[in-house]
Amino acid sequence: MWRLGKDRQIASVLQSFQRLWALDKFSFSLRVFVALAGAMGACSALGAIDRVIPLFLGVIAGALAETDDGWRGRATSVAITLALFATSAVFVELLTPYPGLFFAALVASTFTLTMMGALRSHYATIAQATLILGVYTMLSLEQAGPTPAVLREPILLTVGAAWYGALSVVWQALFPVQPVEQGLAGLFDELGEYLKSKSTLFVPRRQLNVDGANLVLAGNNGRVVIALNRVKELIRRRVRSGRIDTRLDRCLNLFFSAQDIHERASSSHYPYDAFSQTFFHSDVMFRCQRLMWQQGLACRELARTLRRGRHFDYGESHLAADDLQHALDYLKTQNRPEHTEMLPSLGDLVGNLEALEHELVAASVPTDVPQHHDTSLFNDSPRSFGEAWRRVVAQLGPDSAVFRHALRLTLALGVGYGIKAAVHPTQGYWILLTTLFVCQPNYASTRRRLWERIFGTILGLVAGWALLTLFPAPEIQRLIAVVAGVVFFIYRGSRYTLATGAITLMVVCCSNQVVDGYGVIWPRLEDTVLGSLIAGLAVFFVLPDWQGRQIHKVVAGTLSGASGYLRAIIRQYSSGKSDDLDYRIARRIAHEADAALSSTLSNMLQEPGRYRAEAESCMRQLVVSHTILSYLSALGAHRGALPELSVDGVLGQAALRIARSLDDIAADLIARRPVPETSGTEAADELMLEDPSGEIDDHERFVRTQLALICRQLRPIRKFARELQHGLLSNPDGDGTARPLSDPGAS
Numbered sequence: 001m002w003r004l005g006k007d008r009q010i011a012s013v014l015q016s017f018q019r020l021w022a023l024d025k026f027s028f029s030l031r032v033f034v035a036l037a038g039a040m041g042a043c044s045a046l047g048a049i050d051r052v053i054p055l056f057l058g059v060i061a062g063a064l065a066e067t068d069d070g071w072r073g074r075a076t077s078v079a080i081t082l083a084l085f086a087t088s089a090v091f092v093e094l095l096t097p098y099p100g101l102f103f104a105a106l107v108a109s110t111f112t113l114t115m116m117g118a119l120r121s122h123y124a125t126i127a128q129a130t131l132i133l134g135v136y137t138m139l140s141l142e143q144a145g146p147t148p149a150v151l152r153e154p155i156l157l158t159v160g161a162a163w164y165g166a167l168s169v170v171w172q173a174l175f176p177v178q179p180v181e182q183g184l185a186g187l188f189d190e191l192g193e194y195l196k197s198k199s200t201l202f203v204p205r206r207q208l209n210v211d212g213a214n215l216v217l218a219g220n221n222g223r224v225v226i227a228l229n230r231v232k233e234l235i236r237r238r239v240r241s242g243r244i245d246t247r248l249d250r251c252l253n254l255f256f257s258a259q260d261i262h263e264r265a266s267s268s269h270y271p272y273d274a275f276s277q278t279f280f281h282s283d284v285m286f287r288c289q290r291l292m293w294q295q296g297l298a299c300r301e302l303a304r305t306l307r308r309g310r311h312f313d314y315g316e317s318h319l320a321a322d323d324l325q326h327a328l329d330y331l332k333t334q335n336r337p338e339h340t341e342m343l344p345s346l347g348d349l350v351g352n353l354e355a356l357e358h359e360l361v362a363a364s365v366p367t368d369v370p371q372h373h374d375t376s377l378f379n380d381s382p383r384s385f386g387e388a389w390r391r392v393v394a395q396l397g398p399d400s401a402v403f404r405h406a407l408r409l410t411l412a413l414g415v416g417y418g419i420k421a422a423v424h425p426t427q428g429y430w431i432l433l434t435t436l437f438v439c440q441p442n443y444a445s446t447r448r449r450l451w452e453r454i455f456g457t458i459l460g461l462v463a464g465w466a467l468l469t470l471f472p473a474p475e476i477q478r479l480i481a482v483v484a485g486v487v488f489f490i491y492r493g494s495r496y497t498l499a500t501g502a503i504t505l506m507v508v509c510c511s512n513q514v515v516d517g518y519g520v521i522w523p524r525l526e527d528t529v530l531g532s533l534i535a536g537l538a539v540f541f542v543l544p545d546w547q548g549r550q551i552h553k554v555v556a557g558t559l560s561g562a563s564g565y566l567r568a569i570i571r572q573y574s575s576g577k578s579d580d581l582d583y584r585i586a587r588r589i590a591h592e593a594d595a596a597l598s599s600t601l602s603n604m605l606q607e608p609g610r611y612r613a614e615a616e617s618c619m620r621q622l623v624v625s626h627t628i629l630s631y632l633s634a635l636g637a638h639r640g641a642l643p644e645l646s647v648d649g650v651l652g653q654a655a656l657r658i659a660r661s662l663d664d665i666a667a668d669l670i671a672r673r674p675v676p677e678t679s680g681t682e683a684a685d686e687l688m689l690e691d692p693s694g695e696i697d698d699h700e701r702f703v704r705t706q707l708a709l710i711c712r713q714l715r716p717i718r719k720f721a722r723e724l725q726h727g728l729l730s731n732p733d734g735d736g737t738a739r740p741l742s743d744p745g746a747s
Helices: 002-022 026-045 049-064 071-095 099-118 121-144 152-174 178-202 210-236 246-265 272-278 284-308 318-334 343-363 385-394 401-423 430-438 443-470 474-491 496-514 517-541 547-575 581-604 615-637 650-671 682-690 698-712 714-730
Strands: none
Touching: 026 049, 026 152, 026 474, 049 071, 049 121, 049 152, 049 474, 049 496, 071 099, 071 121, 071 152, 099 121, 099 385, 099 401, 121 152, 121 430, 178 210, 178 246, 178 272, 178 284, 210 246, 210 272, 210 581, 210 615, 246 343, 246 581, 246 615, 272 343, 284 318, 284 343, 318 343, 343 615, 343 698, 401 430, 401 517, 430 443, 430 517, 443 474, 443 496, 443 517, 443 581, 474 496, 496 517, 547 581, 547 615, 547 650, 547 714, 581 615, 615 698, 615 714, 650 682, 650 698, 650 714, 682 698, 698 714
């Protein structure tokens, strides 16, 4: 009996650990905890508690610079990061006594490091962390007193970063596939949410709000695209050597399966309101909804098993698929005239759901995950120093978002340094740190970060004052500092107010180990408000990235992406289905463009009223864009050899004309030329596609239907483009009043 109780306790502990291990931030938080606790323990044991602040700040900067690499790549990244950190910290200490030289170095380094973002997010992360460590060096020098030992602070900061970097490399060597599995889990979570949201469109209602549902789906699709890109990079960085183990091979195939699931999930085979009206009195739509909802739950369960390292069992979901097929067969036996036109498209929908079902069933058996012949992954990293240099030079102009952000941040930090010298010469570097964290690439993100930073700082200072009062013992305050540092990294990406409060609390507790912690409370609050104000004014007045001014380019990107996707599909129908790299790149570009439009509109809605006059009509364009993408996804999901869709075939020529129309509208938007009302062939193509001459098989009928649905969307696209061009020409600065919007029913 005693042994049974002990076994249960052990099992309970193991289950609790598995639940912790399944959390996305657990391993990261554990590394941060070990690094901070080790630094604090070493300082306490050596009686050098005055060194804890630079060590802590070095650990934090090292964690902020962490990138998603295999252990060899991470070791290289850590080495580069430490070299940049050491250089930055040394120059800060050497130039601090010379304000003029310091200002020049601050401006030059800020602009140069920020422009590294033109290379890739990998380099932008390291560059941002280097800037942060430079400001941390300034803060450490202030805390060190008037005559610190030469290079003591740069050495301690670099040692702290190296300590965390070593932990990071060792962890990656011990658990090389864990980040990939965690990334895949996040991807399948997003796919599950997308499928569950999509399932609501299959509930038959008298007044189905398709446009509202499509707006939600567009946002969900953006998150799926982000997750897909992250997993692609995680896998690519681990297969560069050409050697791949069994677990990583399964992850690679699950990633390709996720791409297939995404394509099928985003497919549309006919307008949903037409399905709802035609089959309103049948249960077939409810069965479609039930099956897709279960598939969404299955994706979430697959994510959970990936995190916990368990076997995924899809269960008895085949019953819902069987019920749906029986419902479809029953409708076919009824031979009702009102169903005749829609039944083929309903059959295509059911076939797509069954294929999606097979993907999920295969995922429950590791050896049955579909093997993909072309497993190459696109690598957008610069291959040489010359290529990297050309990329940066290409972004040196006001049309580049990276250049505008670099210029704004440089000016903001320069102004912050001037205000620090004039108003707050001591303990004023917090102004620069706040500006660095608050100043984001666009107005919406900066405004959100500004208020989160201020409220978080207030929260942290109040908590610091209360905890210093309640727990005067230094040992407890050190423990609070370590825990607060971990909390910062747990919530940094999701709840920035809480994260800011935690890091502020950590600084207060660490400062109290060296100087009077109460004395930093008011200066920190004043500096935070000043730094936030500087960042907000810089984003508002210095080459502001108002989304309305570039919406025509974003819309053009969606049209060009759709055109490229359609051309790739045509090639697949000519040669047969193949998930080759070119096809996957075209599909990814189309989805990324759709996600970019959704993100742009989200940011536009947070801008001042006069800069979002076109937001409502742009939302309708997002619906149209996502609708076209869903019709293209259906074509891609069902692709197979069809001679009529070859480049020389009748359908192939019609598809190419549609692609050219999309390209022409995109080019007119970019050049701000008037967009014609019609191309002259679109109406004829739509009629030809909808009314074929002679008997056709189901495959050709499906392709004709999808192309006709896409062709039907060209009219509202042209109408929106003309209105948008009129608004841009009459009000190029985006500061006028709202103009007439397009017909709400056009889409």
